[in-house]
Structure formats: structure tokens, C-alpha cells
Amino acid sequence: MSLLANDPKRKTWLDIPDNSDFPIQNIPFGVFLTRDDIITIGTRIGDYAIDLGALHQLGYFEGIPLTDDIFLQDSLNDFIADGRKTWRSVRNRIAEIFDKNNSKLKDNKDHRQTVLFKLDEIEMQMPVQVGDYTDFYSSKEHATNVGKMFRDPDNALLPNWLHIPVGYHGRSSSIIPSGIPVHRPQGQKMPKGADAPIFGPSRLVDFELEMAFVTTAANPLGQPIPIDEAENNIFGMVIFNDWSARDIQKWEYVPLGPFLAKSFASSISPWIVTLDALEPFRTESPKPIKPLLPYLNSKDHKKSFDINLEVGITPKNSTETVVSRTNFKYMYWNMSQQLAHHTVNGCPVNSGDMMASGTISGPTPDSYGSMLELSWRGEKPLKLKDGAERKFIEDHDTVKMRGYCQNHEVRIGFGEVSTKLLPVFKDK
Template sequence: MLITANDPKRKSWLNVDKNSDFPIQNIPFGVFLTRDDIITIGTRIGDYAIDLGAFHQLGYFDGIPLTDDMFLQDTLNDFIADGRKTWRLVRNRIADVFDSTYSALRDNEEHREKIIFKIEEVEMLLPVSVGDYTDFYASKEHATNVGSLFRDPENALLPNWLQLPVGYHGRSSSIIQSGIPVRRPVGQSRPNEGETTPNFGPSKLLDFELEMAFITTASNNLGERIPIEEAEDYIFGLVLLNDWSARDIQSWEYVPLGPFLGKNFASTISPWIVTLDALAPFKVDNPEQVHTPLPYLQVEGKKSYDINLQVGIKPENATETIIVNSNFKYMYWTMAQQLAHHTVNGCPVNAGDMMGSGTISGPTKDSFGSMLELTWKGQHPITLNDGTQRKFINDNDTVIIRGYSKNNDVRIGFGECVGKVLPANK
């Protein structure tokens, strides 16, 4: 099916700033609370939130086979489960209705009042009910940095890392939307030198992790696998992800079974899911892999995406300092490889499941995706614009992640993924 929504020549009759993350070619999906205290599924064009529940009820999706309540729900799960054909029909129709050449909604003031809100009039909510959350460890630069910090730098990557996308199952109950504060976690950390009793208290090494996450649709039954050539058909879209990490808690607990309390206290995602279809113009060559993967992981064609990523820290009552400029294209293992590997053993994937990329680090220091790497385990503190220094994240710091793709024709962005750190509970 032709993706007419992506036409770079389209202009909307809504006013959209040329540097907006949300031109008419984007049409992401999210869930928000309207000024009338109604929860609805919607999209965004420029600085306007579009109520798709009202849009549907007023007949603008006529001819598309949708259930009456498809957009009157508090999550996108059912819409995602309807599959790629439906997603494309819906995006194409929204693009048509808001195109500058289409006047039906533009000239109907009563309908516009029910459908269109200023973005500041709505409250964004978690876009999906995440049934299962998997976090990968798929950036070669990040894995090499961490391996160098905690093991012999000559053997930074374990033998399996170059053969398969390493991952672990995270905790979906602590996935939160952008803007919700994060409470500094409390837990055990390593005993002091010469002692055997571990320390206990608030994490002293709280970190962010620059990640992206893809949202899946229902795909395979128990015992079946997703062939790699079909994997992207089951990926709805992407969000920005800050997978907060308590490094001191994690380093004490992670052997032998991996991340647990150091990771499951909070994972913040951006509220708008940007579809793979919208990102199609930004596909780039996949990173060259050291070993030829096993056949089930071998990809044909471009499966990586050129998405610029940025991280800023804003202390309370101070200006923001940009500390990271990176890119999603640096990922060693692609999303298609991650999903194919996730299901090769017959693990079923459902609509609304979330797969984190793992920390995204690039080849230069300013592209490292965590404080652990940026300060090299605290040895080289970062100086912020207000003159204060950071080894890790302080209480009342706000971490802001941004992401966008851009070419000569269009900019497609994700907005912001924001989280402020609050002191630990006493």
C-alpha cells in the first residue's frame, strides 16, 4: 500500500513551524486527557493535538474498517493489534483531511472545536499498556565501554556478544510517561573494603541511559518464530526511552543473573509513538558486523535508522546543558535482528510489548549514552553551564532526551522524554 502520508510536498492548513518535530508527514499516535477530562487516542500536527475519537465519530474515517470504539480507549493496544494495513489507511486519511487542499474539516468550525486542541490544553498519558518489556544491550560502543570499565579492556566484549543480541526481561509496571518525576531508588550496594555487610541506602550513582524502544503488534503464537525478513511488519513504531539505572545497586546484584533492582524502579518513555512508516525515508545502511550472523539473523536491505539523539541535564533553577549528541544508527544489532532473535525460541510477542534498544553510544565521547561512560565511572566529572559538576545525576536534576530525523525535505521528531529526579523516600 502506498504511504501517501509521507509525501514531502504536503502542507497542512494548520500552522506548523518549519522546525517542528510534528509536520503533517509525521502523524504519530498517543493517548491524552482533553480539556473536557476525556481520555482519547490522538495524533499531533505541529502544536495541535488531534482527538481521533471525535474524528472517527464525525465520519472522517468513513470507508476504513474500524470498530466504533477503536479510538475511544485509554491505550493504543487494540489499534496496534489491527496491523500495518490499518495503520497505513489511518495515517493516509489523517494526512488527507489536514492537507491544505482539503477543506471539509478546515471550514467546519463546529467539528474543529471537537477535534482539535492546542497541545498545552491536553495532558499526555502512557500510550500503551505494556504487557512485557525487554531491554537489549545492542550498542557495540556502549558494551565495549562498560566491559572496559568493569573487566579487562582487551576482553571488553564477551564471546556471545558478537553472535547474538543480548537482552534481559525488564519490569513493565514501572514504565512511565515523560514528565512523571523519578524517585531516587534505595537498595543494597557493595560492602566497604574489608567488610562483608553490604551498604544500604539511596543510590549514590544514579544514571540515565539514552535509549529508543520499539512497540510491537501481535505477531506469533507460542512455539512459532518471526522470520527476520518479516520482523519490521510487526513493529508499530518507536519512542524515546530513558532507562534509569542505579549503578551502585546494579553492580552489587547483577552477578549471576543480571539487572534487577538497579533497573526496575523507573523507565521513562516519550508520549508519541512515531511509526516505522513515518521513519521510512531515514533508513540507512546497517553497521558492518564482525561475524556473519547465523542465518536467522541475516538481514537484507537497510534496517537501521538515522535518528539524531540529544541528552540535556537541567539542574533546578538553572539552564539546561547539552551533554550528549548521538544517533540511533550506531546500533550494532538492528531492531529486525532483535525481534527475530527474541522469537527464535518460540516466545510469543503481543500488541503493546516494548523492546528497549539498550544504551546508545557512538564512537566519540560526546556521543556516549550514559554518565557512567561520559565521566568514565566518575573519574572525569562534567561541568554544567551553572558551574556545578556531575559525576552522576543529582537530586532535582531534570534529564531531557530529544530525537529527530531530518533530510532536505522533512523533519520527523519525537518531542521530548523528560524526567526529574526526586530525593529518596526516607
């Protein structure tokens, strides 16, 4: 199945803003509530959301084997489980439908009014029902920074780090789409020099800039996925803000890992950009420093992607300051390695599972992916445009993360994940 939809020369009859993250070459997938309060699966071109459920009912996917209700669902899980051939057929067909030279939908006003929505008419939902969520820890720069701050500066990377794409299980129930605010969490913290922990609001709420990938149903219990087959099981990617409460984390995480410091919320960008759409932006991961065990060594070395990322903080009634600019390509471990490792013990992966990269920190201090690193655990507060300072995130701050790929022909973006931090929840 060819990647017809990627043709950089294709133009659409829709009106697309310059520099849009969502040209006709993107065609991401998401779930939204329409102006009529119907939940449907859709795609986005420019600033239009397109109701794929309606398009399907109107016969535009004729010839592609799809069940009648495949898009009339509140999650993409079943569509994703249909497999890569189906995703590609649908994406190619959407490209044809909106191609400048195709007048079928363009000239049918009734159909157009049924399937096209302005963004302010819809409400984006979680694109998948996440079965299991895993968070990796795959940036060498991030792991090194954390090791320097909290462990031994001379041996910042732990002994297993260069051999294993270290990861851990996270909480899927608190993954939310962009736009939903998050309350500052409370929990146990151990003050310096105290005898006993205290309970109260986290004072060190942080973001973590990550990307996550979404899988299809991949393997039965007991059967690993070989690294060179891993990408067949990856549907696409989103931007992932792994909210973290550093004071809670510090007290709770030994020996079984982060728990409540993370599980209060993780926010994602709502449109899943397919791995197919990212194809032009393949790049190599950094060269391995230690020899890789064979199950982590892929034949093809271009298993990473060149994705520009940035984080902005907007205080209440103020303007945004971009506090980090980095790139997904800095990640030491790539998605194929992560998925091969995750399943090498026979762990089954299902449609809609989500695996996040871990904080994406680049080589320079302005490319770090968390306030912990950017402010060096609060020792170097960041100056915001409005004159305020930030060591961590304050109540009513909005954190926005954006990501896009760009070459001389096309820009493929993720849009944004935007989340406001609210004060501690008070029971009425």
C-alpha cells in the same frame, strides 16, 4: 497500501512552527486526557493534539474498517493489533484531512473545536499498556565501554556479544511517560572493602539513552518470526530513558542480570512515531564483524534508521547543558535482528510489547549514552553551563532526551522525554 502520508510536498492548513518535530508527514500516535477529562487516542501535528476518537465519531474515517470505539481507549493496544494495513489507512486519511487543499474540517468550526487541542490543554498518558518489556544491549561502543570499566579492558566485549543481540527481560510496570518525576531509589549496596552490604539511597543514579519499539500481536507460542517479516510487526518507536542505579546494579547483577537497579523507573516520549514515518531515514547497520547465523541475516540491509539523539541535564532553577549527542544508526544490532532473535525460541510477542535498544553510545566520548560512560564512572566529571559538575544525576535535576530525523525535505521528530529526579520517597 502506499505511504501517501509521507509525501514531503504536502502542506497542512494548520499553523506549524518552523522546524517542528511533528510536520504533517509525521502523524504519530499517542493517548491523552482532554480538557474535558476524557481519555482518547490522538495524533499530533505541530503544536496541536488531535482527538482521533472525536474525528472518528464525526465520520472522518468513513470507509476504513474500524470498530466504533477503537480510538476511545486508554491504550493503543487494540488499534495496533488491527495491523499495518489499518495503521497506514488511518495515517493516510489523517494526512488528507489536514492537507492544505482539503477544506472539509478546516471550514467546519464546530468540528475543529471538537477535535483540536492545544498542548497545554491535554495530559499525555502511556501510549500502550506494555505487556512485556525487553531491553537489549545492542551498542558495541556501550558494551565495550562497560566491559573496559568493569571487566577486562583487553577483552571488553564478551564472547557471545558479536553473535547474539544480547537482551534481557525488564519490568513493564514502572515504564512511565515523559513528565512524571522519579524518586531516587534505595537499595542494597556493597561499599568497597566492606564485609557486608549496607542499605540506603543509590548514590549513582544514571540515565541510559535508548530508543524502544512497540510491536503488534506477532506470533503464537512456539512459532518464530523470520527476520524478513520482523518489521511487519513493528508499529513504531519512542525515546526511552532506562533509569539505572549503578551502585545497586553492581552488587545485585551477578549471575541473573540487572533487577532493582532498573525497575524503579523507565521513562518514554509519549508519541509513538510509526516505522512508516521513518521510512525516508533508513540506513544500514554497521558491517557485521563476525559472520551472522542465518536467522539473523536479512535480505535487505537497510534495517536501521538515521535518528539524531541528544541528552540535556537541567539542574534545579538553572539552564540546560546538552551532555550527549549521538545517533541511533550506530547500533550494531537492528530491530529486525532483535525481534527475530527474541522469537527464535518460539516466545510469543503481543500488541503493546516494548523492546528497547540498550544504551546508544557513539564512537566519540561526547556521544556516549550514559553518565557512567560520559564521566567514565565518575573519574571525569562533566562541567555544566552553570559551573556545576556532574558525575551522576543529582536530586532535582531534570533529564531531557530528544530525537529527530532530518533530510533536505522533511524533519520527523520524537519530541522529548523529560523526567525530574526527586529525593528518596519519605513515608508521611
